[in-house]
Amino acid sequence: MNEDKWKADAGNFLLGKTVAGVRYLTKEESEEAMFYSRPLAIIFTDGSYIVPMSDDEGNNGGALMTSSEKLPVIPVM
Numbered sequence: 001m002n003e004d005k006w007k008a009d010a011g012n013f014l015l016g017k018t019v020a021g022v023r024y025l026t027k028e029e030s031e032e033a034m035f036y037s038r039p040l041a042i043i044f045t046d047g048s049y050i051v052p053m054s055d056d057e058g059n060n061g062g063a064l065m066t067s068s069e070k071l072p073v074i075p076v077m
Contacts, residue, residue: 037076
């Protein structure tokens with residue numbers, strides 16, 4: 001896929017959603033995903049969610065960079 005297609009797909013999935021909650025994956029969820037770390041999950045009101053990964057092969061959970069000066073990075077556990 002090209003960049004425009006990925007951007008459109010991401011926009012279709014994310015735009016208009018409302019965050020219902022955030023939590024770190026449990027140890028069991030991380031093990032099931034074969035992650036060595038526990039990333040933050042962002043859960044939306046429609047039940048969908050996003051979880052950062054270290055790469056597009058899903059080799060590990062990843063940290064989140066933010067635009068906040070007080071919280072520039074949300075780490076993995």
